[in-house]
Amino acid sequence: MGDATASRTSEPRRSPKGPHPLWALAATTVAGLVLFALLGSHLQQMQHVFRYFEEENLPLERLIERSRHLREIQLRAARVAVERGDLRGEASYRNDAGELKTVLEEIGRRAAAVDSAAAEQLGAAAEQLTTLEERAFTLVRRGQRRAATALLDGEEHAEQQQRYVEATASLDLALRRQMEDATQRFRQHLSSAGVVVLGGAMVLFALWLISLALVRRYFAAQRRVTETLQASHAEQQQRVTERTAGLARLNRELHVAQRQALETATRMQTVAHAAAEFTAAHTVEALERVARDACARVISFDSFALNLYDERSQTLLATGLATEPRAGAHGVGVRDDRRSLLALHAGRPAVSDDLPMAAGKGAESVIRSPILAEKRALGVITVRSKTPDLYTPQDIEVLEVIGALAGTALLNIQLLSERNASEEELRVREIRFRSLIEHAQDLITVLDAGGTILHQTPSLERLVGYAPEEMVGGSIFALVHREDEGALSTLYRQALANPGVTLSAELRLQHRNGSWRTFETVGRNLLDDPAVAALVFNSRDITERKLAEAALQQREEQLRQAQKLEAVGRLAGGVAHDFNNLLTAITGNTELLLLDLADNETACSDLQEIRKAADRAASLTQQLLAFSRRQILQPKVLNLNQLLDGADQTLRRLIGEQIELVTRYDPRIGRIKADPEQIEQVLLNLVANARDAMPRGGRLIIQTQGSDVTRTRGRSDEPIPAGSYVVLTVIDSGCGMDAATRERMFEPFFTTKEQGKNTGLGLATVYGIIKQSGGHVSVYSEANRGTTIKVYLPRVEEALDTPTPEPAGEVSHGSETVLVVDDQASVRTMVRRILQRSGYAVLEAENGEAALFVWERHRETIGLVLTDLMMPVMDGRELARRLAAVHPALKMIYMSGYSEEAAVWMGELGGHTAFLQKPFTPRDLALKMREVLDAGTAELQPQPALTP
């Protein structure tokens, strides 16, 4: 059956053969249409013929008939009138004539196509006849009946009548011919139509027959195809049924396989799930939980245990969850140690051997699967069930996989804990390191190779006032002083060129508040160091150090100045001592000679010159001592205004005519304690300088005022401490000083003026005197803007010293005995001569010891001791001490050019002492003698010098 079906179905399904029946239908239709068209055409022609008869031929015939009739009536009416003379028919005649005319016109129009000549002839004859008959009527009316009769019977009328008849006959003939023609055509069309109808009917019939045959053939073929299809469908149906049965069988098999696959998939899914969970397990407890849950999902067991292997003790250890609650308190892992160890070392799962484990316990199913990682056994997973022979190879396989997963996870946990430990250590180290960096006192800047700041320590804020974020991403040059940019770029370039080498530079950075801080920057190129990969600049703020260094330098400078001053002072001291002794002799002797040679004019003038020179020398020596602050001051409490008043004349002489002097003395300035002569010297020096600054004249202001300085002010190296002062201000409108001159103006021997004429000691002396007097000097001067110099002297509350009025004229003489002690013979001699001249008795000694010896012998007579201070063997100071011891009331005058210790020592002096500065004139000596000798014991005040 199958074969037959196959052969039949394999036959192609064909359509019925021959033309489709629709073609026959179409051909029939076309033929029909053609036939109808032909028939229609013939019928239309026939209709034309009919219409011609109806509309043309018949009316024309009727019109001709009518015209004939009307002609007859007219003729009859005319004959009646002519024959009887009766004109009553004339009116109707006329009507008929009108109608005839209309009819003839109609005939003329219609007969145009038939026989136009006959129509015209007809019309003309009718007209002629009407005219003749009208004339006959007219003749009748006139009563000429005969003429009328002749007219009607005349030839012309007859002729016209003849023509009329002929014309109608001709028209009739033409009409008849036409009708025959039309009839002929009608007949022809009729026969053609008949032929058409007959032929068409035959053709159509033939076509219908063909179509019929075709349709029949078509449907027969169709039927055959349907039969074939039905057969093949039945065959297919059969095969489907067979296939379905096969499929059902297959499906059943598949279902079983699918279930198995599903189970495996579930296991695999469980394992995969477990694998994911194992990855997330970071502790042994978690790991164990995951392992147990995974096993529970795929294997049924009564107890589960996970034991870790301890390599040192070579035993298995029970872990937290090792014992299932049901399994009791004893550790399963420990119980099965030996077998578990076997499984562990075998490296693959061991299955239960169904041995009874303990008395009273049934056989068990057990799987022990080692926990493996990197071929190392880390522990054992054990599952057991009371059901014997429970576990299948798949279960073992799964447990093996779980064991492997657990192994990897365990290894991870171990690694993780190790890594955590080292990370923690690293983190602690980093925190420590970072905190070291962050709290670094120095400024640490990390740069990239392009010089952009990558990192900045927080110390930035403390050191230069900017937050690190403000600088990160910017350039290192941002805050650097313009003058230091070169140094920084050198450092930077060198660092780039020399990796690993430490380089340094000193840079100034601008603080946010605008001030500059100095940094010592050490740069190092660590671009090659992968841990750093940057340039690291470490900047240390050395501003304070720099300031301290500058201060130190300044102090050193001051020290050097002081040392210089000291050296000059020492030199001046030494020179002064000898000089003053020499000058004392010179001056004294010159004076004496002047007295002796008063009559000799030439000698006197020479002597005057000598004296002047000696005075200048003395003043120079004095200045040397003054600026080195070594002169012996004899301070008095005085009023500066009074002193200035006293010097007024001198000052005016000094400045000359060109300079205007303005004085402003504040009457309430208070008192100072100073050596008046020295203060005068200060004033003179300042005024002299002012004068020199105004060679073409100007204005000089001298003013005094009291000033309470509440806060230390002035330059830092020359501060004016708070206190109460009397201020002497000298202001000139002169040339002023530039910075360089201002810097050096107080230096000894510094002068911008003519060398030789000016010594450059003026201001040095002023400074020395004022400093030695406890005062201060400040200067305000600018080139071309004049100079203001202020001298601050401390105000004192003590009472004014009454100035000893200098006696005018001759100095009073004395008769007392004076012991003169001086190691310089020339001085002794000179002093002796002066004193003797004034009436005094004089004893001499060359030093202290000698003086004591003389004293012993003449103690009763000696009224005063005049002694030098610096002497060999025993100096004046020792002598004074010894003498004071034996005779406290003894009057003494010290004279000294200079003594290193004099200044100090004078301060210590008590008792009845007076001081005479060498060199002195005979007059100075005489005055001092009387001052001391005449003073009561109480009046003699010790005169301590201001210490340097």
Ligand SMILES: Nc1ncnc2c1ncn2[C@@H]1O[C@H](COP(=O)(O)OP(=O)(O)OP(=O)(O)O)[C@@H](O)[C@H]1O
């Ligand atoms: N009032 C002033 N105006 C302008 N310059 C002054 C003034 N006072 C001093 N100076 C400058 O200071 C320098 C030092 O002055 P100082 O009085 O010490 O020496 P000197 O006047 O040059 O010489 P000396 O005082 O020995 O005659 C002067 O040479 C002068 O340049």
Ligand SMILES: [Mg+2]
């Ligand atoms: Mg001067």
